[in-house]
Amino acid sequence: MFRMGAALVDENEEAGFAYSLRSKWPLNEQNKPRSDFEVEALDFLEANPGENFYGEEELGGDKYFVAAYPDRAVPEACWTCHNEHSNRGEDYPEFKKDDVMGAVVVRIPLQ
Numbered sequence: 001m002f003r004m005g006a007a008l009v010d011e012n013e014e015a016g017f018a019y020s021l022r023s024k025w026p027l028n029e030q031n032k033p034r035s036d037f038e039v040e041a042l043d044f045l046e047a048n049p050g051e052n053f054y055g056e057e058e059l060g061g062d063k064y065f066v067a068a069y070p071d072r073a074v075p076e077a078c079w080t081c082h083n084e085h086s087n088r089g090e091d092y093p094e095f096k097k098d099d100v101m102g103a104v105v106v107r108i109p110l111q
Contacts (some may be wrong), residue, residue, distance in 0.1 A: 017107060028087070034045075042103055056110065066107050068106075078101070
């Protein structure tokens, strides 16, 4: 559902923003970090689980305000599915309640 919503927003030129789910341990390659900013944000959120990460980024000549919010393991179904998933890599952590599993990254173009 999250990815479908993000795709619908991305297709809507009037939306004025974009969002995505990113993780250092993606089960789907589509969710791996795609910029230095995203890597920095994921590292920060893992080290500072109660905080958000903000900054500016330039992509393809366009500037963006970017906010990264921790994606936490809240319902048990989340961490259980991730911990038992067949796509887990060897470096994949064993998640438990409230662990930061990744980030919701929101980009807003700067004019």
